[in-house]
Amino acid sequence: MDKTIVDILQQAGLLIAELWLLILAVAVLLLDVFSKRKRGYLTNALAIAGIIINFYFIYTTSQKYPIADQATFYFFDSLAVYRYTYLFQFLFNTSALLCLCLGMFGRDNKNVRRGEYLALIIFMLLGLHLLAKPANFLILYLAIELISFSAYMLTYFNLNKWGTEGSLKYLLFGAFSTACMLYGISLLYAFTGSIDLEALQQIVMQTDQVASLLIVGLILVGLVFKLAAFPFQGWAPDTYEVAPTPFVAFLSVAPKIGAVFIITLIWQQLDAINTSSQFLYYLLSFITLGSILFGNLGALWQKKAKRLLAYSSIAHTGFLLLPLFNNSTNSMEPLLFYAFIFMIMNTAAFAWVYFMEVRLKSDKIDALSGCGKVQPFVSVLLLVIMISLTGLPITAGFTAKLFVFSELWQSISTTNTLASIVFIAGLINVLIALYYYLKFPYTAFFKNPPVTTLPFVLNVRQASFILVMTIPLIVFFFKPDWLLVLIESLS
Amino acid sequence: MLSDFGYILLFILGGLMFFSISMFVAFLIRPQRPNEEKQTTYECGEDPVGNAWGRFNVRFYVIALIFILFDVEIAFMFPWAVIFADNQLVQETQGTWLWFVFGEMLLFISILLIGLIYAWQKGFLNWDKPIAKVPDFKSKVPNDLYEKLNKEYS
Amino acid sequence: MITIIILLCTENLKSILFGFSASVLLTLPLAMFLPEVYLFTSLFLFSAGISVFLVKKNAIVMLIGIELMLNAANLNLVGFNQLYAAQANGQAFSLFVIVVAAAEAAVALAIILKVYQYYNTAEPDDINEIKEQ
Numbered sequence: 001m002d003k004t005i006v007d008i009l010q011q012a013g014l015l016i017a018e019l020w021l022l023i024l025a026v027a028v029l030l031l032d033v034f035s036k037r038k039r040g041y042l043t044n045a046l047a048i049a050g051i052i053i054n055f056y057f058i059y060t061t062s063q064k065y066p067i068a069d070q071a072t073f074y075f076f077d078s079l080a081v082y083r084y085t086y087l088f089q090f091l092f093n094t095s096a097l098l099c100l101c102l103g104m105f106g107r108d109n110k111n112v113r114r115g116e117y118l119a120l121i122i123f124m125l126l127g128l129h130l131l132a133k134p135a136n137f138l139i140l141y142l143a144i145e146l147i148s149f150s151a152y153m154l155t156y157f158n159l160n161k162w163g164t165e166g167s168l169k170y171l172l173f174g175a176f177s178t179a180c181m182l183y184g185i186s187l188l189y190a191f192t193g194s195i196d197l198e199a200l201q202q203i204v205m206q207t208d209q210v211a212s213l214l215i216v217g218l219i220l221v222g223l224v225f226k227l228a229a230f231p232f233q234g235w236a237p238d239t240y241e242v243a244p245t246p247f248v249a250f251l252s253v254a255p256k257i258g259a260v261f262i263i264t265l266i267w268q269q270l271d272a273i274n275t276s277s278q279f280l281y282y283l284l285s286f287i288t289l290g291s292i293l294f295g296n297l298g299a300l301w302q303k304k305a306k307r308l309l310a311y312s313s314i315a316h317t318g319f320l321l322l323p324l325f326n327n328s329t330n331s332m333e334p335l336l337f338y339a340f341i342f343m344i345m346n347t348a349a350f351a352w353v354y355f356m357e358v359r360l361k362s363d364k365i366d367a368l369s370g371c372g373k374v375q376p377f378v379s380v381l382l383l384v385i386m387i388s389l390t391g392l393p394i395t396a397g398f399t400a401k402l403f404v405f406s407e408l409w410q411s412i413s414t415t416n417t418l419a420s421i422v423f424i425a426g427l428i429n430v431l432i433a434l435y436y437y438l439k440f441p442y443t444a445f446f447k448n449p450p451v452t453t454l455p456f457v458l459n460v461r462q463a464s465f466i467l468v469m470t471i472p473l474i475v476f477f478f479k480p481d482w483l484l485v486l487i488e489s490l491s
Numbered sequence: 492m493l494s495d496f497g498y499i500l501l502f503i504l505g506g507l508m509f510f511s512i513s514m515f516v517a518f519l520i521r522p523q524r525p526n527e528e529k530q531t532t533y534e535c536g537e538d539p540v541g542n543a544w545g546r547f548n549v550r551f552y553v554i555a556l557i558f559i560l561f562d563v564e565i566a567f568m569f570p571w572a573v574i575f576a577d578n579q580l581v582q583e584t585q586g587t588w589l590w591f592v593f594g595e596m597l598l599f600i601s602i603l604l605i606g607l608i609y610a611w612q613k614g615f616l617n618w619d620k621p622i623a624k625v626p627d628f629k630s631k632v633p634n635d636l637y638e639k640l641n642k643e644y645s
Numbered sequence: 646m647i648t649i650i651i652l653l654c655t656e657n658l659k660s661i662l663f664g665f666s667a668s669v670l671l672t673l674p675l676a677m678f679l680p681e682v683y684l685f686t687s688l689f690l691f692s693a694g695i696s697v698f699l700v701k702k703n704a705i706v707m708l709i710g711i712e713l714m715l716n717a718a719n720l721n722l723v724g725f726n727q728l729y730a731a732q733a734n735g736q737a738f739s740l741f742v743i744v745v746a747a748a749e750a751a752v753a754l755a756i757i758l759k760v761y762q763y764y765n766t767a768e769p770d771d772i773n774e775i776k777e778q
Contacts, residue, residue, distance in 0.1 A: 137738075138737070138738050138741060141741070141742075141745075142741060142745070145745050145748075145749075149748060149749065149752050152752055152753075152756065153752060153756075156756065156759065161763040161764070161774070162774060162775050164756060164759045164760040164762075164763055164764075165760065165763075165764075165772050165773075165774060165775055166775060167756050167759075168704060168756050168757065168760050168769060168772070169769060171752065171753055171756055172704065172707055172708075172711075172753075172769065175708070175711045175749055175753070176698055176711055176714075179694070179711050179714035179715050179718070180714070182714075182715060182718040182742065183691055183714060183717060183718045183721075185718070185738075186687070186717075186718035186719070186721035186722050186738075187721060189721065189722055189725060189734070189735055189738070190683075190684065190721050190724075190725040193725070193728060193729030193734075194729075194734070195734050195735075195738060238775050238776075241775060242775060
């Protein structure tokens with residue numbers, strides 16, 4: 001028993017990044033409560049500095065607790081370091097950093113620099129850090145709830161009437177789906193007596209088909225809801241529309257990628273045994289095809305930029321899940337490449353929308369008209385972002401889609417016939433997406449603004465933020481191996 | 492050695508003692524100036540008898556929300572208390588176990604305390620009273636005229 | 646078929662009946678290989694929670710439904726811990742669930758209070774302004 005303390009103290013270093021985030025959140029909250037300056041730039045700068053320091057803590061943890069091909073377990077098998085744990089933590093951290101940097105813009109938008117807002121973003125990041133290394137369902141459940149509660153509250157932070165509505169609906173359905181997931185976990189415990197992720201293997205091998213499918217299905221409900229994928233995507237457009245835009249840039253990327261990571265973990269557990277796999281592939285193709293189709297068709301008729309991007313992110317969820325069809329071990333790399341590029345281009349797009357909101361107090365796409373004539377260079381950046389979101393050449397969005405689809409192609413050539421349908425449908429959908437993404441640059445370049453209003457322009461700081469976000473999209477098209485080297489070095 | 496139900500009896504006795512001692516001390520210390528409002532069951536002015544569908548003041552909810560969080564914190568303290576003074580563990584580790592476990596609980600409570608400080612500093616614990624508006628309208632009809640009328644017709 | 650049942654269940658008594666019948670339907674296939682009492686009770690609680698969530702209109706009552714679902718999971722965790730008594734995994738899990746449920750109630754009530762301030766109602770069906778904005 002003496003070993004207990006020694007073990008805990010030795011392994012406490014694994015949680016140093018999480019502890020740092022906890023301290024940071026508390027510090028931000030207290031600074032905001034006690035500081036006299038009400039503009040909030042100071043607290044935001046503190047939060048940004050803290051998150052930059054957190055990169056160092058992730059680095060030291062990765063040196064001290066190195067990754068291996070197999071997961072290594074800590075804290076009496078409740079936490080684990082998987083091969084891609086630190087990479088995902090790096091990704092979440094970057095996404096939060098970009099979100100907070102966006103908050104620095106907009107003199108009148110004080111709400112995105114409030115202490116509570118910043119602290120909740122950091123708490124959400126803490127939950128995401130835990131989500132990158134769960135070894136049992138307790139940690140997984142707690143991480144998901146930490147992320148969700150922060151998200152429910154953050155949705156309201158425009159502090160207006162519509163904010164409460166979106167927040168309430170998000171909360172009710174979110175709580176419902178996590179309750180379903182929890183019930184699945186409790187059934188799993190009832191049948192196997194274990195709450196480890198490995199218990200899933202046991203349940204599929206030992207018990208009846210109906211029970212195991214019920215359990216796996218219930219657990220997937222909670223995750224698919226977090227993912228905003230097909231059967232549970234309904235909350236996304238409303239929530240995205242009312243939430244503060246910098247937060248949406250975070251919400252539409254980080255929790256989504258986290259949920260994909262957890263689904264891959266569960267997939268690996270289930271894939272080890274091949275009993276019910278055929279059904280699982282039906283389920284997977286239902287989710288992916290559904291979200292791609294629903295996202296694209298929903299986006300076609302949208303007039304507001306934020307709603308359009310919400311539907312587009314539902315479609316991107318489907319593409320993120322495509323590599324799961326291939327059950328070989330290295331299938332994480334295309335997913336990670338896609339996740340990185342998705343983070344950059346989605347944040348850039350939402351940054352653009354946020355700048356529109358800051359200046360015009362509206363996110364109608366029509367408000368862009370005439371922008372291309374006044375600021376041709378900046379509008380070309382918009383064109384690049386949108387082409388990248390569609391997935392066409394000379395942008396990294398194309399490379400990401402190429403990797404994902406080639407992964408899918410391999411799984412067609414090996415066994416899976418189902419994958420071929422998904423492959424063709426996915427390619428058709430890229431063409432559909434072209435229509436609504438090009439609405440943005442089309443309006444900017446070819447539509448004339450009403451005579452009474454001045455066209456929308458970005459100031460120098462805003463334009464340089466967009467430029468910084470756009471450069472990687474072009475660079476990684478010509479040099480995708482640079483990003484792959486980064487992924488390789490962290491995994 | 493006590494049986495299991497003996498412990499429960501001890502708890503009941505302890506609870507009664509705690510209750511009666513604190514009430515007695517309060518009885519000694521407090522000033523006694525009763526009035527009709529103070530004699531009601533809930534001093535805050537809520538009527539204990541009446542329709543169950545009645546609405547409570549919104550300000551009670553804020554206090555209740557903060558109370559819930561500190562109330563539920565106790566749920567973690569019971570399992571903690573069971574292993575805190577575990578003789579075997581304490582002897583095996585020469586007492587470091589006590590410090591370690593105590594430090595963990597201290598960390599947990601201090602995080603909650605920061606929440607309380609936050610709520611306090613933001614003024615969520617203040618019972619903001621509604622300010623009664625005194626109308627600045629001056630009527631030409633003097634007040635005693637009303638009283639005369641009242642007397643006449645009552 | 647299911648939608649007809651849901652439509653019929655607008656009244657109190659019927660919603661309870663619906664919950665019970667749904668629980669029986671869900672229980673039958675499971676009961677064949679794990680005949681434990683906890684499972685019946687928790688399944689009843691879970692389906693009652695789902696039916697309350699689906700049938701009721703007030704947001705607070707919907708939350709009560711969600712709490713019922715969480716408690717169903719708790720019952721499973723605590724009850725089945727008896728079978729696997731070597732570790733107290735299930736009981737520890739249920740403690741965390743209780744605390745998370747309390748936090749959830751706090752967050753939800755705070756949001757519902759705000760909604761009530763703006764809309765003067767707490768029924769999600771009546772609150773539909775985002776699309777008209």
